[in-house]
Amino acid sequence: MSQNKYVQAAINAVHYVETKKFVNPVEAWSFATGELFGEGSWGQRKGCPRTAFLGLCEDGYVRVIPQGRYNHRENSLNKRYAINTVKLFYKNSSMVHEDSKRLWSAVTEGKVIKSNYQVDIVKGLWGKGMILTERR
Template sequence: MANRYGEAALMAARQSASQNMNPMDQWQIAMESLYPTSIAARKKGSPRAAFLGLCEEGLVKGIPAGHYRASKDDKASAIRAAALLVEGSQSWSIGTLWKAVSENSEKPHNSQLDVVMALWKNDLIVRNP
């Protein structure tokens, strides 16, 4: 089971794909469901940007590429992480993946990779874009 940010990504991806809805709206709905009393958790930008960044690039199954307002740093980390997972050259943990994609691996990831790993483990990352 993914953490709540990973779970939000799964919920948003599945709803966006099955109902042809905007992934930004679906992310918000998922966050309100998972964090009903924590505004700060719902507004956390890094996991949202990772999810939307993958969506922007057409890397989430069932969601068309488009402009979904992802921050470029978190988007870049998520895209690099997805590419390494697709490459399949090794078995990745969140820690080793973060070291491989981060400009500053001493800084802890901010749940971006929880999103990527949850989508990956649930076969929702496009493997051949």
């Protein structure tokens, strides 16, 4: 199965911060999505994956990225979905192997809400060891 472009963007963004190509995850995400979707494209501007990724960074869940204010909105549902996914993995790391649709249902408590790669981004980062196994 090929990796989703937003998952790849998140992985690339963490790598760019780690290698000091960019100082913060906002710039790194923008660059990574520009590379994958095209500069200024709809794919680059899509908010849900961006907010999920930056929310993880903001609250200190992503290795090499310090806690800080990276999102425009303080309490975003997309940020909450991503963090809830991490918390599920903390409780039971084997859940990372669950189907994304099943995880999404657990994270949203069964509400009928369209996923926009929030769970996939967490799964991708977790699989690459980019999510801290213990929060700072």
